[in-house]
Each structure stands twice: as structure tokens, then as C-alpha cells.
Amino acid sequence: MHLVKKITVLGSGIMGHGIAQVCAMAGYNVTLRDIESSLLDKALEKVKWSLSKLVEKQKITQIEADRIFHRITPEVDLELSLRDTDLLIEAVPEDLGLKKKVYTDVDKFAEEKTLYASNTSTLPITEMAALTGRPERFIGLHFFNPPQLMRLVEIIPGRGTNQHTINTALDFVMRVGKEPVLCRKDVAGFIVNRIFIPLVHEAAYCLERDGVSMTQIDSAVKYKMGFPMGIFELADYTGLDVIFKATSEMYSRDTRIVHPHPKIKELVDAQNLGQKTGKGFYEYSGNTYERVNLTPEEAAKYNPISLVAVSANNAAWLISNNVCTKEDVDKALRLGMGLKKDLFGTVEIFGVGNVVEKLREMASKYGSRYDPDVYLQSYKSK
Numbered sequence: 001m002h003l004v005k006k007i008t009v010l011g012s013g014i015m016g017h018g019i020a021q022v023c024a025m026a027g028y029n030v031t032l033r034d035i036e037s038s039l040l041d042k043a044l045e046k047v048k049w050s051l052s053k054l055v056e057k058q059k060i061t062q063i064e065a066d067r068i069f070h071r072i073t074p075e076v077d078l079e080l081s082l083r084d085t086d087l088l089i090e091a092v093p094e095d096l097g098l099k100k101k102v103y104t105d106v107d108k109f110a111e112e113k114t115l116y117a118s119n120t121s122t123l124p125i126t127e128m129a130a131l132t133g134r135p136e137r138f139i140g141l142h143f144f145n146p147p148q149l150m151r152l153v154e155i156i157p158g159r160g161t162n163q164h165t166i167n168t169a170l171d172f173v174m175r176v177g178k179e180p181v182l183c184r185k186d187v188a189g190f191i192v193n194r195i196f197i198p199l200v201h202e203a204a205y206c207l208e209r210d211g212v213s214m215t216q217i218d219s220a221v222k223y224k225m226g227f228p229m230g231i232f233e234l235a236d237y238t239g240l241d242v243i244f245k246a247t248s249e250m251y252s253r254d255t256r257i258v259h260p261h262p263k264i265k266e267l268v269d270a271q272n273l274g275q276k277t278g279k280g281f282y283e284y285s286g287n288t289y290e291r292v293n294l295t296p297e298e299a300a301k302y303n304p305i306s307l308v309a310v311s312a313n314n315a316a317w318l319i320s321n322n323v324c325t326k327e328d329v330d331k332a333l334r335l336g337m338g339l340k341k342d343l344f345g346t347v348e349i350f351g352v353g354n355v356v357e358k359l360r361e362m363a364s365k366y367g368s369r370y371d372p373d374v375y376l377q378s379y380k381s382k
């Protein structure tokens with residue numbers, strides 16, 4: 001296995017600075033690269049703040065915090081940032097054109113030993129890898145936001161990624177204290193987003209079709225499906241711009257994966273991006289930790305079987321297409337979305353037959369995209 005000693009993180013934004021911190025906390029030397037030093041200053045301030053919180057909570061000592069902080073070297077010069085690097089983690093904005101340019105530049109300077117990893121949420125790994133001189137040593141490493149807290153990392157090999165790179169990625173993710181889930185094929189949305197993004201749109205369709213309120217749907221999602229919060233609430237919390245972008249990327253790769261509801265675009269066009277702008281599906285007063293009031297009483301007024309069915313059907317597609325196992329789906333949803341119940345456990349509570357029947361009914365009313373997957377049709381309850 002390739003022993004990773006030095007890491008370069010490209011992009012010091014929301015994800016990049018957090019990934020750099022996670023790596024430094026695991027003992028790696030990290031070079032954090034961005035296009036302007038002022039951006040790197042801001043990123044390092046955020047790392048310092050996050051470490052100070054860990055000191056305050058007595059998770060680490062001040063001496064450890066200082067050591068971790070000094071393992072991160074800011075750098076604007078791309079060539080210098082890549083010197084002696086074993087693993088490059090790219091976290092520049094989610095724009096295929098920009099990423100392609102970045103990889104073309106990186107390829108000019110990276111040393112032979114450097115493995116490339118992209119933190120993309122939705123872009124095709126194989127396509128980015130093809131632009132480099134080392135597609136066999138290119139992989140997706142999808143950390144979740146915030147990387148300091150979220151334990152899941154999806155590992156996505158491209159079509160040409162070799163086993164050595166996959167093994168190195170798995171080993172690295174465990175060394176930084178995270179839980180890897182291998183997404184064996186480079187499919188749009190990987191595992192978590194493949195289930196989460198279509199579900200947001202489906203919830204918007206339910207709102208329209210089922211004559212119920214947003215809080216009734218959200219309460220049912222929370223209390224009957226084991227979500228940490230409602231689905232509209234989760235969309236607001238994630239950011240509707242992030243959801244819109246992921247939707248567009250996934251839809252552009254395959255129109256059958258997600259059926260965009262116009263409401264999401266409308267909200268984004270009006271700059272109502274969710275909690276961060278004070279308005280999305282819901283309105284917020286500005287408190288970062290504000291939660292929508294969801295109750296078991298409201299949950300009792302709505303049967304979320306369409307939402308169970310759509311999420312289970314997307315999970316089933318992943319399993320029957322050998323992208324991952326049922327256990328991987330459960331682990332990814334638990335660690336990446338905070339689900340408290342296994343998805344197929346919920347399917348069993350609703351009844352597999354009822355879920356399949358619901359999908360058939362939806363397929364006949366709204367189109368074949370709801371056709372039940374073979375895995376779900378042959379699923380046997382425990």
C-alpha cells in the first residue's frame with residue numbers, strides 16, 4: 001500500500017479547510033492551497049476557532065491544538081503546494097469546467113507518486129480522471145459537511161482506478177478516523193445524494209398531491225422514517241443552492257434519477273436559499289440552531305409511504321446495480337444523513353408489499369420512473 005505522509009488540499013473553502021484540519025488532527029502534514037492568501041487567512045482562522053472549541057470541551061489540550069495548527073501550511077503557489085505530496089485532495093467549487101482546468105494545471109507539477117482525490121459531490125470521477133495523466137490513480141473521496149464532525153466518507157473509484165489506489169484511500173480514510181463506504185461505481189449522486197436529492201423533490205410533489213402541510217410531511221419524515229429532522233427542514237439546512245446544483249448535475253447525467261420540482265428553482269431564483277438566508281421552504285429568525293417545530297401529533301396526520309417508497313427504490317437500484325450493499329446504504333444514511341432507523345427496517349414496518357404496490361400506483365399515474373426495482377420486488381422481510 002502507498003503510505004500517505006504528506007497531503008495537499010486544493011481549495012480552502014467550506015470543505016477544504018475542514019478536510020485539512022481532519023488530516024492535521026490525524027498527524028499528517030498538510031499544505032492548504034487557495035488562489036489568494038486572504039482566503040487562506042480566513043480558512044486558518046476557522047481552523048483555529050474549531051480547535052479552540054475542542055480545547056474548550058477538553059477533547060484536546062492547547063499544546064495539541066497548537067501542534068495540529070502548525071501542521072497546516074498555507075500556500076498560494078500551486079507548484080510549491082504540490083511538492084512531495086503523496087495525496088492531493090481537491091475541494092475547489094463544484095464546476096466541471098473549473099475542475100478540469102485545475103487538474104490540467106495540477107498535472108504539470110504533481111510528482112509521480114501523488115494520488116489524486118476529488119471531494120466532488122456529484123461530478124463524474126471518470127471524466128475528471130481522464131484529463132490527467134494518471135486515471136488509474138484518481139479517486140473520489142467524498143467528505144460530508146462539516147468534515148470535522150461528519151464521520152462518513154464515500155470512496156468512489158472511476159472506471160480506470162486501480163485497486164492499489166482504492167486500498168490506499170480506504171486505509172487513509174480510516175487513519176483520519178472516518179468511516180469509509182465504497183461506492184463501487186461512479187454513478188450520479190454516489191450513495192447518499194442519490195437517495196437524498198430525489199427525496200427533496202418527491203416531498204415537494206407530495207405537498208402538491210397529498211393536500212397536507214409541510215410540517216405534517218416533515219413530522220412524519222422525522223417520527224416515522226427516523227430522519228434527524230424533516231426533509232424540507234433538511235433541505236433548508238443543507239442550502240437550496242447546494243441542492244439545486246446537485247440536482248442539475250445529476251439530471252444532466254441521467255434524467256431518470258431525479259424529477260426536479262420547479263419549487264426548488266423558484267426558491268433559488270428568489271435567493272431564498274434556506275436557513276442561511278433566513279428563508280427557504282420555511283422562514284427563520286436568524287439563529288443558526290433554530291429548528292422547525294415538528295411533533296408526533298402532526299406526524300400522525302400523514303402517511304409518508306411515497307417518500308419511503310421513493311427512497312427505498314433508489315437504494316434498491318444501487319444494490320441491484322452492484323454499486324453498494326444494503327449494509328453500505330444503511331451505514332451511509334446513518335453517518336451521512338443522521339438517520340436513526342435503517343431504511344429497509346422502515347420499509348419492513350410499512351410492509352414491502354405495500355411499498356412495491358405504492359410504486360406501481362405512482363408509476364401508472366406519474367410515469368415509469370417510479371417502476372419498482374427488481375431488488376425491492378424480490379426483497380424478503382427478515
Ligand SMILES: NC(=O)c1ccc[n+]([C@@H]2O[C@H](COP(=O)([O-])OP(=O)(O)OC[C@H]3O[C@@H](n4cnc5c(N)ncnc54)[C@H](O)[C@@H]3O)[C@@H](O)[C@H]2O)c1
Pocket residue numbers: 010011012013014015016033034035039090091092093094095102119120121122142143144145242
Ligand atoms: N459544501 C458542502 O456541503 C459540500 C459537501 C460535500 C462535498 N462538497 C464538494 O466539495 C467541493 C468544494 O466545495 P465547498 O463548498 O468547500 O466550496 P467553497 O466555494 O466553499 O470553496 C472552494 C474554494 O476553492 C477555491 N478555489 C477556486 N479555484 C481554486 C484553485 N484553482 N486552486 C485552489 N483553490 C481554488 C476558492 O477560492 C474557494 O476558497 C465541491 O466539489 C463540492 O461539491 C461540498
